[in-house]
Amino acid sequence: MADETQIEEMLEYIWMLEEDHGKAEKVAMDDKFGNEVIGKYLGEMVEKKLINLHNSRIVLTGTGKNRAEMIIRRHRIAERLLNDVLEMGHDEFEHSACQFEHFVNEEIVASICTLLGHPVVCPHGKKIPPGDCCISARKNLKPVINPLSEIKSGERAKVVYITTRSHATLDKLSAIGVIPGLELTVHQKYPSIVIQYGETQLALDKDIAQDIHVRAIRS
Amino acid sequence: MHELVEKGLDSKKDEFRIALVGNPNVGKSVIFGLLTGKYVTVSNYPGTTVEVSRGRYVGSSGTVEVVDTPGANSLISHSEDERVARDILLKDEERKVVQIIDAKNIRRGLLITAQIAEMGLPVSIGLNMWDETLDRGISINTDKLQKTLGVPITKTIATQNYGVSALKSSINSAKIPKIKINYGGIIEEGIKKIEELLPDNLAVKRRAVATMLLSYDEALEETIKIDKQSLKRIHKIRDDAQKRFGHPLSYLISKRRNDYVDNLLEGIVSIEKEKKLTGVVLRNAFFFVIMPLFSFSVGFKVMGLLLFAIASYVVASEQMVLILKIAGGAISVGFFSFYLFSREYKTNRNISNILGSLTMHPIIAWPILIVVLWSIYKVVGEFGAGECVDFIENKIFGSSLERSGGFDFKVFIPFTRIEYIFTHVNFQGINYYLGFLTQKFISADSFFFELFLGKDAGVIQIGVTYSIAIILPIVGFFFLGFGLMEDSGYLPRLAVMVNRIFKVIGLNGKAVLPMVMGLGCDTMATLTTRILDTKKERIISTLLLALAVPCSAQLGVIAGILGRVSGLHFSIYIFVIFSQMLLVGYLSSKILRGTRSDFLMEMPPFRMPKISNILLKTYYRTKWFLKEAVPLFVLGTFILFILTKLGILTYIESAAKPVVKYFLGLPVETTKGFILGFLRRDYAVVSIFKALEEKAGGLTIDPNQLIVALVVITLFVPCLANFFVMIKERGVKVAFLILAFIFPFSFLVGGVLRYILQLISI
Numbered sequence: 001m002a003d004e005t006q007i008e009e010m011l012e013y014i015w016m017l018e019e020d021h022g023k024a025e026k027v028a029m030d031d032k033f034g035n036e037v038i039g040k041y042l043g044e045m046v047e048k049k050l051i052n053l054h055n056s057r058i059v060l061t062g063t064g065k066n067r068a069e070m071i072i073r074r075h076r077i078a079e080r081l082l083n084d085v086l087e088m089g090h091d092e093f094e095h096s097a098c099q100f101e102h103f104v105n106e107e108i109v110a111s112i113c114t115l116l117g118h119p120v121v122c123p124h125g126k127k128i129p130p131g132d133c134c135i136s137a138r139k140n141l142k143p144v145i146n147p148l149s150e151i152k153s154g155e156r157a158k159v160v161y162i163t164t165r166s167h168a169t170l171d172k173l174s175a176i177g178v179i180p181g182l183e184l185t186v187h188q189k190y191p192s193i194v195i196q197y198g199e200t201q202l203a204l205d206k207d208i209a210q211d212i213h214v215r216a217i218r219s
Numbered sequence: 220m221h222e223l224v225e226k227g228l229d230s231k232k233d234e235f236r237i238a239l240v241g242n243p244n245v246g247k248s249v250i251f252g253l254l255t256g257k258y259v260t261v262s263n264y265p266g267t268t269v270e271v272s273r274g275r276y277v278g279s280s281g282t283v284e285v286v287d288t289p290g291a292n293s294l295i296s297h298s299e300d301e302r303v304a305r306d307i308l309l310k311d312e313e314r315k316v317v318q319i320i321d322a323k324n325i326r327r328g329l330l331i332t333a334q335i336a337e338m339g340l341p342v343s344i345g346l347n348m349w350d351e352t353l354d355r356g357i358s359i360n361t362d363k364l365q366k367t368l369g370v371p372i373t374k375t376i377a378t379q380n381y382g383v384s385a386l387k388s389s390i391n392s393a394k395i396p397k398i399k400i401n402y403g404g405i406i407e408e409g410i411k412k413i414e415e416l417l418p419d420n421l422a423v424k425r426r427a428v429a430t431m432l433l434s435y436d437e438a439l440e441e442t443i444k445i446d447k448q449s450l451k452r453i454h455k456i457r458d459d460a461q462k463r464f465g466h467p468l469s470y471l472i473s474k475r476r477n478d479y480v481d482n483l484l485e486g487i488v489s490i491e492k493e494k495k496l497t498g499v500v501l502r503n504a505f506f507f508v509i510m511p512l513f514s515f516s517v518g519f520k521v522m523g524l525l526l527f528a529i530a531s532y533v534v535a536s537e538q539m540v541l542i543l544k545i546a547g548g549a550i551s552v553g554f555f556s557f558y559l560f561s562r563e564y565k566t567n568r569n570i571s572n573i574l575g576s577l578t579m580h581p582i583i584a585w586p587i588l589i590v591v592l593w594s595i596y597k598v599v600g601e602f603g604a605g606e607c608v609d610f611i612e613n614k615i616f617g618s619s620l621e622r623s624g625g626f627d628f629k630v631f632i633p634f635t636r637i638e639y640i641f642t643h644v645n646f647q648g649i650n651y652y653l654g655f656l657t658q659k660f661i662s663a664d665s666f667f668f669e670l671f672l673g674k675d676a677g678v679i680q681i682g683v684t685y686s687i688a689i690i691l692p693i694v695g696f697f698f699l700g701f702g703l704m705e706d707s708g709y710l711p712r713l714a715v716m717v718n719r720i721f722k723v724i725g726l727n728g729k730a731v732l733p734m735v736m737g738l739g740c741d742t743m744a745t746l747t748t749r750i751l752d753t754k755k756e757r758i759i760s761t762l763l764l765a766l767a768v769p770c771s772a773q774l775g776v777i778a779g780i781l782g783r784v785s786g787l788h789f790s791i792y793i794f795v796i797f798s799q800m801l802l803v804g805y806l807s808s809k810i811l812r813g814t815r816s817d818f819l820m821e822m823p824p825f826r827m828p829k830i831s832n833i834l835l836k837t838y839y840r841t842k843w844f845l846k847e848a849v850p851l852f853v854l855g856t857f858i859l860f861i862l863t864k865l866g867i868l869t870y871i872e873s874a875a876k877p878v879v880k881y882f883l884g885l886p887v888e889t890t891k892g893f894i895l896g897f898l899r900r901d902y903a904v905v906s907i908f909k910a911l912e913e914k915a916g917g918l919t920i921d922p923n924q925l926i927v928a929l930v931v932i933t934l935f936v937p938c939l940a941n942f943f944v945m946i947k948e949r950g951v952k953v954a955f956l957i958l959a960f961i962f963p964f965s966f967l968v969g970g971v972l973r974y975i976l977q978l979i980s981i
Contacts, residue, residue, distance in 0.1 A: 199324050
């Protein structure tokens, strides 16, 4: 494994340890990568000013943290792409995302991110660190594509695309008129999501609503 | 299999047939009733009609047979009921189609018109619910639409019988709609290729069948007969076409139709801003009088029920209870009013719309639900199962050997103690007169007297009397309440509320319809499971209906008995039944293969129910129920009589002793109740209760014994009629497997409950 890739993997893991446990212990790193690798690379990473060592704890430096976030971001954006758009199964996308994170550059990630509507969580429900594109999208208040499940109740939205894996659900949705271009109002969100369009009120699962991607209409 | 339910009519003499089709809940059944004079169940939610009904009327050119079909949003089948509708159109007997469209949702109706046009069938369209459409400020240029489509269009308001005769006479001029949709190069090519492979004897145009086959409609492949080789080639054409797209073909096809209909409606439908509003007086009365009063009673009642459930632990003084209840009412008024004034008062929404929202509001809907259930309990359990049953059983039927003593004919004013007695009716009971007459010929000890009028198991004295005295009032009142829930639109809103809970047991919110229906009659409800989308869901709901949903007759009897024990025991009973339902549902959702479908359900508008329809519906349903139950009651009594006479009962009792006496801790006399349970559980409840009562002598029955007995009999095997329907709907194997599970399981739960009750010594 190339040095850079290995370092990226390790940074990524340290970041995730901090995310899950609040701190990264060296022991955990040993378990994951093995003593040898750790011995070889940790020194190098300290030299590159990516991490600091405090006894058994590993702490990311500012630079290290930035780099780790970028990798995590690439990984989780890739997961979203493979899962939502290419409809890959869990095992497949997990593996592909691991490879993906090492060869795409920031520009490609930004355009995928925009395409997906600046997702905030990965398919496992973990946070995706926001990139520049997400921040500027928020600042410019551009219409953003969101899953229907994230629209607040009372707001209006227009369906942009539907990415459900189930043919039957897709057929049913289109048979009752839920297709791209439809303008709807979110009537309520709990206990189930209810949308209103025309004179039709439709109750649906969160699972379906997550697959209906809409653009909020601000009046 | 649907031949079983289609009423066989001799069709040869008929001039032609028409099929009523349309989206769900647009009023097809109402129009069917008006056309043919035959009643079919009408409600305000999608999926009321699950069977095909046939009727006829005499038109200008001879007898016309009308077929009512289950509603469908698409002629590509997703569930069993949608398939039924489609398959009827594919038969060559149907020559004309009457499509009913909910005018305010015309767009969705025309999606079906497009598919009928593709089939090449002549259509006449009824734009129903014209009044609601006007109220909502929607205007439709019907002349222009008629010209564009080239088919007759009639405005109707079916519930007021407006426009139905015009619709009837328009059927003669039905035409094939002028709709031609181009699905784009690749799909069109696929359609053409498939058309060449289809057999010649199709009743509809090949293009329609080809489109459906391209949409992966595999149920269709069974309906039309295609040889294996052609089918293989068709699949290849379909799969090749699919490979060229990222989206499923069915979705692309239906998207094209949507786009086409949107274009077509341009300039035909327009929405005016002015909607018809609720009158000022009514509106203010709603906000300032009705809702505060209602919300106060909701809070008052919910608090009261809460105190009732914990009453044996917290002994509060009467004043304290009253203060707490009033506080509950006040909190509820505050909350409701805050919500209504901040959210709804200034908007121009209709009251029915507001009610529609309230009944599925995340918080407010729950107390409403509790009060709805409580009122049903009050009416069915206390009034129906208590007073009405008492009256009919003791006064109308009476006993064959004793005078009932007659009754007072009186009126009383509710909530007061004032009553006016008009006259004393000196009627001693039907059974008394029967017994009196019979004794003129034979003695009261003879075999035949005992067979028919005997005190223990006389077919008339016990069988007929119980079935009518108990079932009629309870079931009647339940269906009355159920009809109100259906027709107002409250029932489907429950689906929104319970969706999350139902997902735990492998179902989705839609299954609330058969489940609540099951509280009326499990047999009817088992038929209604057809509206569920997957086989797995249908099996789970059939199982849960058979296991844990007591029907109204049973529930009424149980409620009557539970009224005698403390609130705590009442709560234990409800908790045990619910937890078993959740447990069994959860486990079966894990064990059974197959998938759960996603929850996707249309909410019908909240409406003022039509009382005449509810009464009519209650009449038909109660009649249905009696027809099914009375013979079983009589049969059960007869079997019991034979068993007693031949002394077999004693054998069975001693054989069942280990289970009934040692495991459940019940007196052996209850065994005959369990035997009756194989036929009808409500009858069993009565029998067990009587046995416990007799055993206790003048003392009160041990509440623990009562609860154990009630739990076992509630979970006990479904009634015979339900079992037959289970076989018909789910197949012999599934039905027997369900039975084989329920029988030991009900005893197991009862036994475990007994030991737990002993341990915690309540």
